[in-house]
Structure formats: C-alpha cells, structure tokens
Amino acid sequence: MLRGSFVALVTPFIDGELDLRTLRHLVEWQIREGTDGLVPCGTTGETPALSEREWRLVIETVIDQAAGRVPVIANTGTNSTAVSIERTRIARELGATAAMIVTPYYNRPQQDGILRHVVAIADAVDLPLVLYNVPGRTGVNLLPDTVVRLLDLATVIGVKESSGSLDQASELVLALEGRAAVLSGDDSLTLPIITVGGAGVVSVLANIVPAATRDLVHAALAGDLARARRLQHELFPLVRALFLETNPVPVKAAAELLGLCRSEVRLPLAPMSSTNRQRLSQALAGCPHTAARLAAATEVQ
Known part of the structure; x- marks a missing residue:
C-alpha cells in the first residue's frame, strides 16, 4: 500500500534542453531529505511539453538515480489509450514501481470510457497503477463509484485525488474501504485528507521543502495532529504562493530562488510575472523551512 510523501518532480531545463545532471541532483536531494x-x-514535470524521447530519458534517469531506494511512480497516462499502453510498457521495462494514469484530457470520456481506458492498460501491461483525478486540468471527474468498479478489473493500488473537494476525497476513502490508497493531490488539503483516511500526498510543495512535507504527512x-497542524500553518502561506500562477511556473521560480534549479519552463x-515572483519570494522569506536557504542563495547570487 502506498503511504507517505511522494514528490511530483519538476523537470529541469537549461537553454531549452533537459538538464539531466540537475535532475539527478534533485532526486538525490529528495531521497536524502526523506521523501517516500x-x-x-506528471503535471509538475511538464509532460505535455516533452517529446517521447525526453519523456523516456526523464523516467530512465529518475529510476537509475533512485536505484531502488524509494518507489518511482512514472506518469504514463495520456489521452490516447494506445500511447498510454506503450508508455506503461516502457516504464515497466525501465523498472518503475508503478504507473500513474491520468484521466484522459481533452477527449472528456464518460465514466465507462475512463474505466475501459484503464482496464485496457492493465490488461496489456503487468504493472500496478495509480489513478490520477485532476478535473481542473482534464475536464472530467473520476467518480468514486468508477474507482470501485476498477478495483475488480485492474491492479489499482492508489488514487491521486486532485478534485479539490474534501467531500469527494472522503467519499472515495469510504468507498475504497482500504483496498487502495487515497493520496492528496492538493498540498493545501493534505492534512484534511489524511484525517479522513487518506494515506499521504503527491506533492508540488515537496519540490522545495521535502523534509517538512514528509514531517507533516x-x-x-x-x-500527532498537534505537530501536523503546526507544520500545516507554517507551510500554508507558501502553498498559496506556489499556485499564484499555473503550476509548475511558481514552484520552478521558487526552486531557482532557493538555488535548486533554473526557473525555465517551456x-x-x-x-x-515580476509582481508574483516578488510575492513568492516574500512567502519563502516568511517560511521557517525556506528562509535560511533563501538568504544563503541570495548571497551567492
């Protein structure tokens, strides 16, 4: 069963090309900081802007650098069932722990279409699947009843729930009855979702504060809700700042301000924007988990 803090990794670029050297450093830092x-x-990794070759290189590099020390859940889902099957097959060959399957975007399939899509992938490739529900990005909401139906037809071990609804997350936890993990896909809802039975988070925030995110989870x-609430309160203003603009633009800007990687997006x-970057910098300076690193990185710059 999936449990803990999982980071939705950014994909670093340098002058328009993949920065695989920095990606390896980020993986190593995440493991050292205790990310699960x-x-x-995924979305934070700017997958729609990656070529097939680049997608494979990123997955291959992360799996190689992790070297079995932590699970690697490779996002293989697309809005094409055939492409998703092929990517899932590649992820399995490369040694991924599981594949993350986003609900098909733009097509806006019915619930039965989503079910058939996932089953086709599961039938074609022997690899555990994590479903990814993010209706704000895809235009379709994966309903708890559909997930329950899928548990009998596919090897689903978890759901990244990014509907933004605590009601839906609660309904999902109750419907699954412990048969699969429910992971928050919204950093602001991580604590509430865990308190209603969730098993952790797939986090954007963890790109810049992996240890604090892990500690909260x-x-x-x-x-230990007292400690969890304290961490939630310390991190919440930063979480808000990380979504001032479309993800992953702010988290990459934060990573640059902290000296982790370039802010370059495709x-x-x-x-x-300069206004929002200033607001983000203020949030980093005001957060006890990033203030010292920001000051040190600013001195170097």
Missing part, C-alpha cells in the same frame, strides 16, 4: 517516493513526468499519519507556459 518520486513521481516524474508522517505526523498526521501517526496521529512554451506555452511563460515565466512568472
């Missing part, structure tokens, strides 16, 4: 698992090539899972995403 790595999720490359582990405290909540252990029932079109059609644009760099963060």
Whole structure:
C-alpha cells in the first residue's frame, strides 16, 4: 500500500534542453531529505511539453538515480489509450514501481470510457497503477463509484485525488474501504485528507521543502495532529504562493530562488510575472523551512 510523501518532480531545463545532471541532483536531494517516493513526468514535470524521447530519458534517469531506494511512480497516462499502453510498457521495462494514469484530457470520456481506458492498460501491461483525478486540468471527474468498479478489473493500488473537494476525497476513502490508497493531490488539503483516511500526498510543495512535507504527512499519519497542524500553518502561506500562477511556473521560480534549479519552463507556459515572483519570494522569506536557504542563495547570487 502506498503511504507517505511522494514528490511530483519538476523537470529541469537549461537553454531549452533537459538538464539531466540537475535532475539527478534533485532526486538525490529528495531521497536524502526523506521523501517516500518520486513521481516524474506528471503535471509538475511538464509532460505535455516533452517529446517521447525526453519523456523516456526523464523516467530512465529518475529510476537509475533512485536505484531502488524509494518507489518511482512514472506518469504514463495520456489521452490516447494506445500511447498510454506503450508508455506503461516502457516504464515497466525501465523498472518503475508503478504507473500513474491520468484521466484522459481533452477527449472528456464518460465514466465507462475512463474505466475501459484503464482496464485496457492493465490488461496489456503487468504493472500496478495509480489513478490520477485532476478535473481542473482534464475536464472530467473520476467518480468514486468508477474507482470501485476498477478495483475488480485492474491492479489499482492508489488514487491521486486532485478534485479539490474534501467531500469527494472522503467519499472515495469510504468507498475504497482500504483496498487502495487515497493520496492528496492538493498540498493545501493534505492534512484534511489524511484525517479522513487518506494515506499521504503527491506533492508540488515537496519540490522545495521535502523534509517538512514528509514531517507533516508522517505526523498526521501517526496521529500527532498537534505537530501536523503546526507544520500545516507554517507551510500554508507558501502553498498559496506556489499556485499564484499555473503550476509548475511558481514552484520552478521558487526552486531557482532557493538555488535548486533554473526557473525555465517551456512554451506555452511563460515565466512568472515580476509582481508574483516578488510575492513568492516574500512567502519563502516568511517560511521557517525556506528562509535560511533563501538568504544563503541570495548571497551567492
């Protein structure tokens, strides 16, 4: 069963090309900081802007650098069932722990279409699957009843729930009855979702504060709600700042301000506005988990 803090990894670029050297450093830093698992090539990883070759290189690099020390859940889902099957097959060959399957975007399939899509992938490739529900990005909402139906037809071990609804997350936890993990896909809802029975988070925030994100999740899972609430309150203003603009623009800007990687994103995403970058910098300076690193990085610059 999936449990803990999983990071939705950014994909670093340098002058328009993959920065695999920095990606390896980020993987190593995440493991050293105690992150429980790595999720490359998701929304935060700018997958729609990657070529097939680049997608494979990122997955291959993360798996190689992790070297079995933590699970790697490779995002292989697309809005094409055939392409998703092929990517899942590649992820399995490369040694991924599981594949993350986003609900098909733009097509806006019915619930039965989503079910058939996932079953086709599961039938074609022997690899555990994590479903990814993010209706704000895809235009379709994966309903709890559909997930329950899928548990009898496919090897589903978890759901990244990014509907933004605590009601839906609660309904999902109740419907699954412990048969698969429910992971928050919204950093602001990580603590509430764990308190209603969730098993952790696939986090954007963890790209810049992996240890604090892990501590929050582990405290909540252990029932230490006082500590979890304190961490939630310390991190919440930063979480808000990380979504001032479309993800992953702000988190990459934060990573640059902290000296982790460049803020470079690919079109059609644009760099963060100077006004919002200043607001983000203020949030980093005001957060006890990033203030010292920000000051040190600013001195170097």
